[in-house]
Amino acid sequence: MTSIKDVAAEAGVSVATVSRVLNEHPSVSEDARTRVLAAVASLGYRPNAVARSLRTDQTHTLGLVISDVLNPYFTELARSVEEEARALGYSVIIGNADERPELQDHHVRTLLDRRIDGLLVSPTDGGSPLMLDAARAGTPMVFVDRWIPGVDVPVVRSDGRGAIRDLVAHLHRLGHRRLAIITGPAATTTGQERVEAFREALEECGLDLPDEYIGQGDFQADSGRRATERFLDLAEPPQVVFATDNLMALGALDAVRARGLRVPDDIALAAFDDIRWFVHTDPPITAIAQPTGELGRAAVRALVDRIEGRAPRSVTLPARLVVRRSCGENPATNENPATNENPATNENPATNRSQT
């Protein structure tokens, strides 16, 4: 590899001057600058980022630890994170935790060893010692989507309560009374919140949530399948299953299909997280959509603020209900099922937008 020394030799200047030209330091003569630039071009020189990082103690790199790359929600989040980071002059290294705490720790450790400038994480659990230590040690950090209570780290997430209330009202209006939920791990905030919000919304409608209608899942498809099978085995199965993420909804569909049953005739289905395929599934699936791209961008901005010495802000954005046909026909738009999607989408315009 050609180094800064080669460039200096070629241009007939010192390495200090080469470095100044490369870093656009003002005090370099026009003559020196041209000669250096010419040398850089003719040698095809590219500065060694490793050496530069060691010297400056900055890597211009953000670490992003997501819960699961195979989940389209996180994939979209990762994409918007990378995009915004790139716009701000950072690159991002993604670590996939696969919903496994040890793997999450592995990535956090590797990222820290590489001296990334800041860490974006969507925690898989309640917080390992490693992550808590990192936060306490002052590593610039921001939580996205999920967070760890009691840690002084900004959180960028969406609030699904309103949308879940809308969903339950929608289900109640369609005549459903026995509603079940497939939850995420209790150690995750999203896992907890979605059940709580669901339970509260049921109460508002005068319904309750019996234990056998709570399926313990882990945000992965298999757990959705198993939970749904258990629901279907009940003496009195639920009329609706609400999967708290899209992968568990996929598993639920597998289970329903395996029994030769139909959605929504035999059992209705709704999901948290909207994905493009939900428009084309059989039937199209009613889902709660998060402003994923916005979340990713806001998270990066918060982290970069923190890194560059500005005060980072937590951000909470509302999610919204997108009604499709998986819970039964919507009486309101019944007459024209083919175009059900659009009016329903606007049923619940984003309203409450809060920033802390």
Added chain:
Amino acid sequence: MTSIKDVAAEAGVSVATVSRVLNEHPSVSEDARTRVLAAVASLGYRPNAVARSLRTDQTHTLGLVISDVLNPYFTELARSVEEEARALGYSVIIGNADERPELQDHHVRTLLDRRIDGLLVSPTDGGSPLMLDAARAGTPMVFVDRWIPGVDVPVVRSDGRGAIRDLVAHLHRLGHRRLAIITGPAATTTGQERVEAFREALEECGLDLPDEYIGQGDFQADSGRRATERFLDLAEPPQVVFATDNLMALGALDAVRARGLRVPDDIALAAFDDIRWFVHTDPPITAIAQPTGELGRAAVRALVDRIEGRAPRSVTLPARLVVRRSCGENPATNENPATNENPATNENPATNRSQT
């Protein structure tokens, strides 16, 4: 951050000794080793990977430049790559090209600047000067999925010809005669090969492929939508649309749905790349499945072989046809549509497995 000096001071030895302990160098006294280890533990010391890389000229990092993170095929590929790399002691940095050559170059450049040990790429185009230079300069490199002809770099990919021939035979058997294709960019090998294989397969059935039945796509959903609209506007629209990736199939579904038409009654649809949602779409989609996980693992093994001085091997694995209902009822399994999936899956067991 605590450095090796702090550990040396705490343990009462030189930094050389600390380094030896950390790198499991044999000649260290038992006594020194215990003291160093104790110091490491009590200080919570973690070696600075940046400094180590600068010194050893190895980063133990692989770069992976994929064409599109939002494409589940590449996401699955990325996951298997990371898994195998981790097993071999490497981490991976993913760059998402979004099917844009400039963005691809941006990532290759960044990765090279970081002095990754090797590069895994699925090229978005015919090869930029940057990439060709890197290959010529001897950067350890392996192509996955797509490749650039005329460059001396091992290729790990799957061969879809057999499966495409099976697909065309299946369509012909169902009575379809007017078959259209939505291709990928002509600059990509997969873009080219899939049309060629399709055209050859049609010829074997005595059919031809008129220009108006070739929709130029770019492997993204929008292009699939536009191509399909153009097909539907034809005086004599095709009876089948074969989308050469899953995202363009999604776009095709959007277009069909927007016209109020039905698959397969009004038009049949098949796709290259099988994804989990295809089981639950309306109707379930006939697709060509690649051994994605295998490809990712083989690619990593080839790259690591190259990095560690062993001879890397190119690998070609067969893809296989998975028949579902999007092209019309399969006469053979007609009597039991509900369980169509399983027998159909086995219709074309993977046969030709070649290694070069």
Added chain:
DNA sequence: CTGAAAGCGCTTACAG
């Protein structure tokens, strides 16, 4: 405006 020199945190021949 420019260069010599120190130093970032490691590893590794070299001597002992």
Added chain:
DNA sequence: CTGAAAGCGCTTACAG
């Protein structure tokens, strides 16, 4: 077995 020292490729006060 151990330590002093050089050096990886940069950047940046410091002097001039």
